[in-house]
Amino acid sequence: MESPVSEQNGWQEPEEKHAVARLADGVKGALALFLASPFIVFLVILWPIYRWAEMKEGNPPPEPFWNPFLERYFPHRAYKKELPQLEPFEREQRRAAYREAALAAASTPQPVESHGFVLAPNAPQTEGAERVALVTGGSSQLGQAIVQALMEQNYRVALVCFESDATAMIQRYPMQEAKIQSFTCDLRNPEAIETLVGQVVRHFGQLDVVVHNAARFEPDHEENPSWQSLENLFKVNVMGPLWLSLKAAPWMRSGPAGGGHIIQIGDIWGERPLLGYSGYSSSKAALHMAGRSLARELAPEIRVNTIAPGAVFPQGEDDRAYQVLLSNTPLAAEAGPLGVITALNYLLATPFVTGQVLHVDGGRLLR
Structure with missing residues (x-):
């Protein structure tokens, strides 16, 4: 049964997906990741070469392209920067x-x-x-x-x-x-x-x-x-x-x-x-x-x-x-x-x- 809010706005709430449909979505995601994995591996291999080329030209070392992804989904982790960073306690010492x-x-x-x-x-x-x-x-x-x-x-x-x-x-x-x-x-x-x-x-x-x-x-x-x-x-x-x-x-x-x-x-x-x-x-x-x-x-x-x-x-x-x-x-x-x-x-x-x-x-x- 549609809610009053749904009727007033002219749209219906979507029905909850069946377990089989959710499983199909998971299989699709896994398949997409499997097909994209060669390209990801290729990018990871090329990254050190690109970083070396940038530093050879005198440019600042580029930030790893995976850092934004890690920082978004794993905000509690601390990532290594190009220059040494002191912990607050160590810096106070x-x-x-x-x-x-x-x-x-x-x-x-x-x-x-x-x-x-x-x-x-x-x-x-x-x-x-x-x-x-x-x-x-x-x-x-x-x-x-x-x-x-x-x-x-x-x-x-x-x-x-x-x-x-x-x-x-x-x-x-x-x-x-x-x-x-x-x-x-x-x-x-x-x-x-x-x-x-x-x-x-x-x-x-x-x-x-x-x-x-x-x-x-x-x-x-x-x-x-x-x-x-x-x-x-x-x-x-x-x-x-x-x-x-x-x-x-x-x-x-x-x-x-x-x-x-x-x-x-x-x-x-x-x-x-x-x-x-x-x-x-x-x-x-x-x-x-x-x-x-x-x-x-x-x-x-x-x-x-x-x-x-x-x-x-x-x-x-x-x-x-x-x-x-x-x-x-x-x-x-x-x-x-x-x-x-x-x-x-x-x-x-x-x-x-x-x-x-x-x-x-x-x-x-x-x-």
């Missing part, structure tokens, strides 16, 4: 060990030379191992100065450019070509960033330091504002560096040092608005906050700090704008790239500083 070692190091001051490059106070160090640094915007003037400073400290450097050819930069080190390699990456493209990290790790075998130097500096267009221009500012100045940090962090944790250091090149205009550059100032302010947030998220294995310089490459002394700049600087001078390099070396050699914005501006932020 590691945090406690780092804190104890840091307090011990702080209570017993030692010369900086005795620490070497200590990413974390109790991080395992490989004697004689050369560390790897990735520098974005490596072809710019400041980028070249950063790369040169790192090379002088025996780093192997991944020099990252947007479109420009970094061959000339690499040729400046004819005796050390094995220690430097150029890469191209569009920081507006998340897939390109993931590919970049995979290429760097594949080439050097590890990743210890990331220096975010690439940036766009564009004025506002008040009469004819461009959404694309604003979008590019935030993608290059904030979103790209943030995404690169998140993708590089697992590799830094799993490296021989057990941690790493991320250094962002910010700007004093990220804390004070620059007239006519609201988009740029906003993006740099967001970068500063991203650094502070990452410092909490990635601690204790990875430290994150920001250098906020003033005018790094001002015009000549005869330029009127340069004279105005000096008059607004309490120290009445600009350190140029040397100020940034000195701050960089300080942060690299100081194991107990994270989440800081180091101003290298001659006091301009005070005005």
